[in-house]
Amino acid sequence: MSVFVATVGSVSSNQTSTPQAAYVAPGTEFVRDTAYIESRITRDGRDGYPVEPGRYRLVAARACPWANRTLIVRRLLGLQDAISLGLCGPTHDADSWTFDLDPGGVDPVLGIPRLKDAYEKRFPGYPKGITVPAVVDETTGEVVTNDFPQITIDFEVEWTDYHRDGAPDLYPQRLRAEIDQVNRGVYTEVNNGVYRCGFAGDQASYDAAYARLFAKLDELSQRLSTQRYLVGDTITEADVRLFTTLARFDPVYHGHFKCNRSKLTEMPVLWAYARDLFQTPGFGDTTDFTQIKQHYYMVHRDVNPSGIVPDGPDLTGWLTPHGREELGGRPFGDGTPPPPPTGNDIVPEQNWVPTHG
Numbered sequence: 001m002s003v004f005v006a007t008v009g010s011v012s013s014n015q016t017s018t019p020q021a022a023y024v025a026p027g028t029e030f031v032r033d034t035a036y037i038e039s040r041i042t043r044d045g046r047d048g049y050p051v052e053p054g055r056y057r058l059v060a061a062r063a064c065p066w067a068n069r070t071l072i073v074r075r076l077l078g079l080q081d082a083i084s085l086g087l088c089g090p091t092h093d094a095d096s097w098t099f100d101l102d103p104g105g106v107d108p109v110l111g112i113p114r115l116k117d118a119y120e121k122r123f124p125g126y127p128k129g130i131t132v133p134a135v136v137d138e139t140t141g142e143v144v145t146n147d148f149p150q151i152t153i154d155f156e157v158e159w160t161d162y163h164r165d166g167a168p169d170l171y172p173q174r175l176r177a178e179i180d181q182v183n184r185g186v187y188t189e190v191n192n193g194v195y196r197c198g199f200a201g202d203q204a205s206y207d208a209a210y211a212r213l214f215a216k217l218d219e220l221s222q223r224l225s226t227q228r229y230l231v232g233d234t235i236t237e238a239d240v241r242l243f244t245t246l247a248r249f250d251p252v253y254h255g256h257f258k259c260n261r262s263k264l265t266e267m268p269v270l271w272a273y274a275r276d277l278f279q280t281p282g283f284g285d286t287t288d289f290t291q292i293k294q295h296y297y298m299v300h301r302d303v304n305p306s307g308i309v310p311d312g313p314d315l316t317g318w319l320t321p322h323g324r325e326e327l328g329g330r331p332f333g334d335g336t337p338p339p340p341p342t343g344n345d346i347v348p349e350q351n352w353v354p355t356h357g
C-alpha cells in the first residue's frame with residue numbers, strides 16, 4: 001500500500017480549500033512505501049552525480065523527522081557552504097510540499113513554488129509521494145534523490161573532503177555494523193512505529209504497533225541506562241535517527257498518534273538522553289516545535305479533522321540538567337561542536353523552547 005505520508009508535508013495553512021491527503025486506510029495496518037529515488041551523490045559520480053560543492057540543494061522541512069535528520073547531520077559536519085538549504089513550510093496538501101516560507105512562495109535558488117516541480121523535471125508524471133528530504137541538482141533543477149536513510153550516510157562518507165575542521169565521525173568504520181543493526185530496530189519499531197500507531201486502520205493493528213513501540217522504547221531505556229550514546233562513546237548516526245522521534249514524542253506522538261502509555265518525560269532514561277542531545281549543538285537548535293505541531297495536527301485531517309493545534313505541552317524542561325555526563329563519553333569525540341547556526345539554518349526564537357517559565 002502506498003500512502004502519501006509527507007512527514008514525508010503541505011501548502012500554507014491559509015489554503016484550507018486544497019484537498020488533503022488520506023493517511024489512514026480503514027481496516028488495515030499502515031505500511032510505509034519505502035521505494036525511494038536511489039540515485040546517490042558520490043565521489044566517483046557513478047550515478048551521474050559527483051560530489052561537487054555548490055551544485056546541490058538540500059530541500060527539507062523542519063517539521064519532518066526524516067528531514068530533520070539531514071539538517072542535524074549537515075550542521076554537525078559543517079556542510080552548509082557545500083550544500084545549500086531550501087526550506088518548505090510545515091504543512092502540505094495531497095500534491096506537494098511548497099516553499100511558502102520564501103518571498104512570493106518561490107524557492108530563491110530553484111525558482112519553483114512546489115517541490116513537485118523538481119520531481120517532475122526529472123520524472124515527468126512522477127507517480128509517488130513528493131517527499132522531504134530531497135536533494136536537487138541546482139544545475140538542472142531536477143531531483144537527485146529522496147532516499148533519506150542514504151542521504152545522511154552519504155553526507156558522512158562521500159562528502160568528507162568538505163567537512164568542517166573538527167567534524168565528528170558520525171559513521172565510524174569500526175562501528176558501522178553495530179550502528180546499522182541498532183538503526184534497523186529503531187526504524188521499524190520507533191521511527192516508523194509511531195506512524196503504525198497513528199495511521200492504524202483497525203484496533204488490532206494499533207494494538208500490535210503500540211505493543212511493539214513501547215517494548216522497543218523499554219529496551220532502549222535499558223541500553224541507555226549504562227551508556228551515554230547508542231553506539232560507542234560518541235554521537236553517531238544512530239543517535240541522530242532516534243533523537244528526531246523522541247523530540248516529537250510529547251508534542252505530537254503521545255496524543256495525536258495515541259502513543260500514550262507514557263510521555264517521554266515519564267521515561268526517565270530516554271528523557272535524560274533526549275535532553276542531553278537537545279542541549280548539544282546541532283540537535284536542539286535545528287528543532288522547531290511550532291512547525292512540528294502545525295504539520296501533524298493541520299495536515300493529518302483524517303486523524304485530527306478540526307485541524308486544531310494544541311497549545312501544549314510545556315517545553316521548558318528541555319533545557320533542564322540531564323546528568324548524563326556521569327556516564328562518560330564525549331559528544332564529538334576528538335572533534336569540536338559546530339558553530340552557531342546562521343542564515344536560514346536559524347530556528348525562529350518563538351518556535352523554540354521558552355528560556356523562561
